[in-house]
Amino acid sequence: MTMVEEPATTAPAREVGQSRKRKEDARLITGKTTWTDNMVLPGMLHLAVVRSPVAHAKIANVDVSAAQQAPGVIAVFTGRDFAEEQGSIPCAWPVTPDMVNPGHPSIAVEEVNHVGEAVAVIAARSKAAAMDAVELVDVDYDQLPVVLDMEAAVAEEADLCHDHVESNESFAFVFDAGEAGTGVDTEQVFADAEVVVSRRFVQQRLIPAFMEPRAVVVQPQGDNYTMWSSTQVPHILRLMLAMVTGTPEHKLRVIAPDVGGGFGGKLQVTPEEVISLLVAKRLGKPVKWAETRSESLMSAHHGRDQIQYIDIAADREGNVKGLRCRILSDMGAYLRLVSPGIPILGAFMYVGIYKFPAYRFECRGVFTNKTPTDAYRGAGRPEATFAIERIMDELAVELDMDPLELRRKNWIGAEEFPFTTAAGLEYDSGDYEGATQQALQLLGYDELREEQRRRRESNDPVQLGIGFSTFTEMCGLAPSRVLGSLSYGAGGWEHASIRMLPTGKVEVVTGSSAHGQGHETAWSQLVADELGVPFEDVEVLHGDTSISPRGLDTYGSRSLVVGGAAVVNAAAKVVAKARKVAAHLLEASEDDLEFANGSFAVRGTPGATKSIQEIALATFAAHDFPEGVEPSIDADATFDPVNFSFPHGTHVCAMEVDTETGRVEIRKYACVDDVGTIVNPLIVEGQVHGGLAQGIAQALYEEAVYDADGNLTTGTFVDYLVPSAADLPHFETGHTVHPAPGNPIGAKGIGEAGCIASTPAVVNAALDAVRHLGVSDIRMPLTPERVWRAIHQGGDGGDRATAGTNAYGGAQTETTAGVATDASALGGDR
C-alpha cells in the first residue's frame, strides 16, 4: 500500500486526535531491531556476573584462580579490584536531611546484603565461556543474620541489615496537613470522630518484568566511552556514571537503542552498567553484558512492598473528616536511584479525589536483606490509590452505605476545580460524576447488580461482586521547584529541538526516551500540526546523548505532558523565526502575515505565499536573507511545568468468585479515563490496556516471594506469574476529556493510569462477592488458595501459600504460615 499524499492546496486534517498507526512498527514487526543484545563489536568481550547465593554475609575470601584459567576467560575482577573507583550506586532523592544511606558498591567488597548481589565479574571471549567460568569462582561467606520482615526489622533489638548503621530505618518522612496549613489538626479530628475505621493493607513485592532483559555494551575509543544500554534514562545514566566513576561527563556518550519495555524497571543506574564501564576501561576493549531472565528477576530492582496502616474518620452521615496513613516501605538492601522517593510520590495522593479536612502521612523507609526496590509503573501512586479506594469501601460497609454513594458524597465536584486538597496539591480539571456515569453504562451496572442479587438469594456457589476505583493520580513529573522542595536531586523539565532540513523534512530531537510508548508517531503528529508539514516528513530522534544532548528521559507519565510540550514550544519558535524570513521574501510586514497549514500568506494579497518548507530551503541557501538575522530557523525549547497534571477516572470491575474452589474470574471490566487532550487514541487505548494488565496482575497473580533465608523463590517465569492472554479479560474502555490547563497540548498523561486505578477495583469486587460470607479482606495476590481460606477459615487468606510450595516463602514460622495471624489479619475497627 502506498501513502496517499494530500494535494498541497487542501487543508490537511488536524493530526492531533487521529489514531495514526505507529511509525515504530515497521522495524518491530519485521525483526529489524536494534536491541542492545544484538550489538556485536570487533574484539568484544562478554561479561558474566558472579552473584551471591546468600542474603547477608561477610565475604571472607574470593578465589578466582580456577576461573582465570578457564578456556576463553580474559580476566576476572572482584569488588576489591574496583574498590577505589566504583564509588556507590547513586541515590538522587534524599527524602529527609538525615536519611541513612549505607552506600551501594556495584560489586560487593566487604559484605553482601541480598541474594543476587554481584561479587565478581568474568570477561571472556564468548558468553558461554563467561557463564561457564562463573561456576569456578569460589567465594567463602561468613553468614550473618538475615533481616526480611519489615515489622520485625523496626522492632526493638532487631537484627541489622547493615551492621555499620544504627538501625534498619533509612528515613522517617512526615507530611501533616495541619502543620503544612493545608488542613486542620488530624489528631483532634480523630479524637472527635463519630466513626473510625482502621485497616492494615499489604502491598506485596512486585517485579517490573520488562520483556527485554537488560543489556549493556561499552565501547572505549581513546579516552571516550560509548555505552549502549537497555535503559529508560540515557541522560540521567550519563550524568550519574560521570559522577560515580569520575569519568568526565563529556567523555561519555550513552545510547538507548530499541528498548523492550521498562515500566520503571529501567529507570535506574545499575551495578551492571557501572561494572561494564569499569571493565571496558580496565581492559581497553569493548564489552557486553546481557542478563538472563533469572538474573533479571533476582537483581534488577523490584517494586511496591509496603505495609500500610490506614485510619479514616467520618461522621455517621458519611462525610469524611480525616485520613491518617502510617507506611512501612521496604527499600530492600540498598538505596538505588529514587528508592526513598517512591513512597513519597504517593504521600500526596492518599486523599484521592475526596475532600478531607485533615490528613497526616508518615512513612518509614526500612532496610531488609532483599533486592532493592525502586520505581515500578505508578511508583507510590498505586499504593496510595489502593489504600484510599479500599478504605472507602470499608467505611461504606461500616456505615451501611452504598460504596459509590459514599464516594459521591465526598468527591470534588466538577464545578470546584481547580481544587487544593488537604495534601496541598492543586487538582487541575475533571468531572468525576461524568466519568462514573459513563463507566457504569459501559459495565452494564444495573444488570450485574441484579444478577448479584439473584446469585446471592439462590446461594449460588459462584458469587458475583462489583468493585469501584474512582481515582486520580499526579502525572507530568515534574515542576522543578516542587522537586527541589522535596529534595530531589534534579529538575523536572524536558527539552526539544527542531531542525528544519533543506529539503523541507523535519528532525525533531526530544529528551524523552521512548521504550514502547510510540513517541515517534505522537511527536510527528504534534509537529505536523504546529508546522503544517506532512506527518511523514517528520523524523523523531531520541535516546542518544550525542544527538539529544539535553533531556530527563521517560518515566512518571511525563513524556507527552512535559516532553511533548517542549516539542510544541520549539515548533512555535521555528514558526516565529520563519515569519521573519517569510516577511522578507514576500516583501511584507510580519504583522500582515498569516500562518496556516504550513504556509505564510500575506493578508489581502492572494497568491503571495511561502511554505515553511520553502523557507527552510531559503534559509539553507541564505542568499536572500533579512539584514541582521542569523540564517537558521531551527529552535530549541525547554519546558518546565508549573504544576502536575491530574488524570482521573472511574474503573469498575465485576468479579465472579467460586466459593467452593476460591477461583476468581473477572466477568467484566470497564473504565473511563480522563487524560485530558488525546493526541493519538490508538496509543492511549494501548497504554490503558497495558496498565490494566499490570494492575490486575498485582491484584490476582504476581508476588515476589522470599524464603526464610532470603532466597527469591519466584525467580523465574515459572514462578513469577506474569499473566498470559488467557489470564486477562477483554477491557471496555472510554474517555472523558477535560484538558490540562498546565501545558500547551492539554494532555494529562496516560502511562500509569490503568495500573494505578485497577488494583483496588479488582480487590473491592472480589470482596463485594463474598463479604456476606464474613470476608472483609483478602491479601494480594488473590490466589484461589487465599480466597478459599478467607471464605472457609476466616481472616485474610494468610500471607503465605502452603509450606513446601514455591509460593510459600517461609519468612514466618511453620506454625503461622498460611493462616491468618494477628499481624496479618485486620487492624480492627474501634
Added chain:
Amino acid sequence: MTQINVRVDGVSYSDDVEPRTLLVHHLREQLGKVGTVVGCDTSNCGACTVHLDGVAVKSCTVLAVQADGSEVTTIEGLAQNGTLHPMQKAFHDSHGLQCGFCTPGMIMASIDLLTENPSPSETEIREGIEGNLCRCTGYQNIVRAVQQAAAEMSGTQDRTVGNGHVSLAVVDTAAAPHVAGAQS
C-alpha cells in the same frame, strides 16, 4: 563440534556447532538472525518462537543439532518479496505491539495458531497464544490482530505466501479505523 545444515529464511547454512548450542543462540550468534530474541531461560515467554519445518517451536527448547536438515522460518523471513505477511500487517493495524520485544515470537505463534484453527474464537486465541508473554499490551490488541489476520487469510490455501500479503515498501501509518477519535 558437529556440522549441521539448516535452511533459514530461504538460505542454506552449513556450520559447526557445539552440541549444547540452542537453536536460538545459533540463529542469533552464528547466523546473525537477531530478529529472533531471548526473553527468558525457562521456555515460558515464547519471545524466541520460530517455525521449524512449518511448526512453531520455542527455539530455546531446541538444540541446534536437532534442526539439522530442517527448514527454519524466523520473523525476518516472513515477509515475501517485499510484502508483509497478513499477521505482520494485522499487528501493525491493530496496535498489537508497543515495545515490540515479544512481537516476533507472538507473530510466529499466532500464524501457527491459525494453521491449526483458521477461525478461532476470542477464547481460542487467548488460549492459543498463552505460551507467549507480552508485558505491554494487555493482549487485547493482539487478540484483535489475530482476528483480523484470520479474516484476511481465510480461504487462502497457502498462508505462507501469496494472498493477503501487503507491500512492505511503506508501512501504512494512516489512522486506524477501529479506534474512534477523541471523544468529548
